[in-house]
Amino acid sequence: MTDQQRPGIDPALWRGLTQSRTSRRGFLRAAGVGAGALSLSSILAACGTAGVSTSSAAANGVGSAEWWSQQPETKTLNYANWPYYIDTAHGKHPSIEQFQQSTGITVDYTEPINDNTSFFTKIRPDLQAGNYIGYDVIVLTNSDPPLSEMIGFGWAVPLDQSRMTNFYKYASPLVKDPAWDPGNIHTMAWQSGYTCIGYNTKYVTEDITSIQSLFDPKYKGKIGMMGISTELGSAGLLAIGVDPAASTPDDWANAADKLTQQKPLVRSYYDQDYIKALKNEDIWISMVWSGDVFQAANYQGYDTLKAVIPEEGSMFWTDNQLIPVGVENPVAAMEFMDYVYEPPVQALIEDYNAYVCPVPAARSIIANQLKDPTVANSPTVFPDAQMVSRSKPYYQFKNSQDLDQWNSTFQPIYTG
Known part of the structure; x- marks a missing residue:
């Protein structure tokens, strides 16, 4: 559904006037952000996943074109994100409100992720068993090992590329075909x-x-x-x-x-x-x-x-949306993940977050409709060509031994 087909949002909700902006990174804790401080390889070994070679998604055909063609449309979506990481006004999230109104999908948006490693540790047993973890979409950072472990173990469902219309039309080159997920097979950026x-x-x-x-x-x-x-x-x-x-x-x-x-x-x-x-x-x-x-x-x-x-x-780090194995509402997940790449929607989210925007076309909307030149003109929100050229990807750990040596x-x- 295009933005022209969606109902409008009350302009009074455009800005988070009733709640001060709080950084998502403000909720990171030392035990999590320092994947170095909490060795993921030791966690995996203790939990019996060190050396896992099976790829549960691929082994069961999950994420294939045939699999996606068999998935029913549902009216529920369970989304797990970091705290204070989406547009908020008057106790609601306007972007989610609009999505629910236009699709009829009820979104249970929760904020259980305070760091990558501890969250991954909690969901790992169900992932390994192929069970539903309670979330259809989760958000993990490329600079910490859990994202690569999710992909490497086959615990991230390959995305339905045919449902990524907005992404391929509007996504910034910074988040297309990234080093941590070539071809965006498993991920779509949330924010960077x-x-x-x-x-x-x-x-x-x-x-x-x-x-x-x-x-x-x-x-x-x-x-x-x-x-x-x-x-x-x-x-x-x-x-x-x-x-x-x-x-x-x-x-x-x-x-x-x-x-x-x-x-x-x-x-x-x-x-x-x-x-x-x-x-x-x-x-x-x-x-x-x-x-x-x-x-x-x-x-x-x-x-x-x-x-x-x-x-x-x-x-340059990116928090990535991905669908875990055992997902119960994959079609709704794809619809929402692609929905946030509509420029008017991303403008709402970005004007609240003020990180690096994955949709450059949101800039003019923030400047002209939301009337926020501070965000629209920030080079750390909308990087210019020089800043893009200075964006460096993280080293991709080859295995747990590689991580331990680092x-x-x-x-x-x-x-x-």
């Missing part, structure tokens, strides 16, 4: 963001253009780094001029040496708490998530905070 550099212009008066500023002795004691294995290691690789996606264990060792030399300059290694340290002026410059700084600067009164993509590039290389920097 950058792990970049944030700083307080009150104290850092120069324009920050390089990641080397995080290693500058003049900011000793005022530098924040992330105590998250995937993020810290990637930053170290960028700092030595290595593309993380193409890196080798030897590169990891060299990056760890660079980060170890930096340790005397670093005030602390943070998870989400870095944003509090920036707001309190405990640190002046730090690794950050782009959406956090945008929201702090534009909606929370910290207008001296600024986020930049350095010339070496920044890590973690053993970078974890001691912030835990020792």
Whole structure:
């Protein structure tokens, strides 16, 4: 169904005026965001899935064209996402309200995901057994191992490409054919963001253009780094001029040496708490998530905070929608996943989230209809060509041993 066929949304609901915007990443916890801190390989081994070679979806023909042709239309959808990650106004979600009105599908939208690894641990037994986990769509991040484990074990249903009309018409090149899911066989992006550099212009008066500023002795004691294995290691690789996606264990060792030399300059290694340290002026410059700084600067009164993509590039992460095996409402799942790629719908979601928008065409709607130039003109929401060229994908772990080697290389920097 096109946006012209859908009923209009009350303009009074367009903006979350009754609820302040809260960052999705604000709900990450150290045990989860640091897949390095909680070894997924050890979890898999303890749960009896280490070395699993079966592909339950493919083995049963799930996700094939024939399978999809046999799936009935249902009027229910159970969707699992991260907290505070969809447009909200007056206690409702306008984008969901519109979907329900136009399709007759009742959406049970819940927010049970506070980190990738612990959520994956909870649903793993049912996934392994091929049972319905209670959700038709879940959202996982490409920078943490659970997404690749879901795909690798065959626990993510191949999508019905014929039902991805809006996606292929409107999706940004940044989320089409991604390295973690070539051809978008299993995933469609929900939102994306950058792990970049944030700083307080009150104290850092120069324009920050390089990641080397995080290693500058003049900011000793005022530098924040992330105590998250995937993020810290990637930053170290960028700092030595290595593309993380193409890196080798030897590169990891060299990056760890660079980060170890930096340790005397670093005030602390943070998870989400870095944003509090920036707001309190405990640190002046730090690794950050782009959406956090945008929201702090534009909606929370910290207008001296600024986020930049350095010339070496920044890590580009994506939270991905996928359908788990055992799904009970796959057609409704596909319909909603593609629905959020309609530009007017994505405009509502993006104007609330202010992360990297997966639908560039939403920009003019945010600017002209929602009257929000702050979001529409933000380069960390709608990246220009230069920023797109500086977007770096994460290293894709080949197996649990690969992950363990990465973690053993970078974890001691912030835990020792």
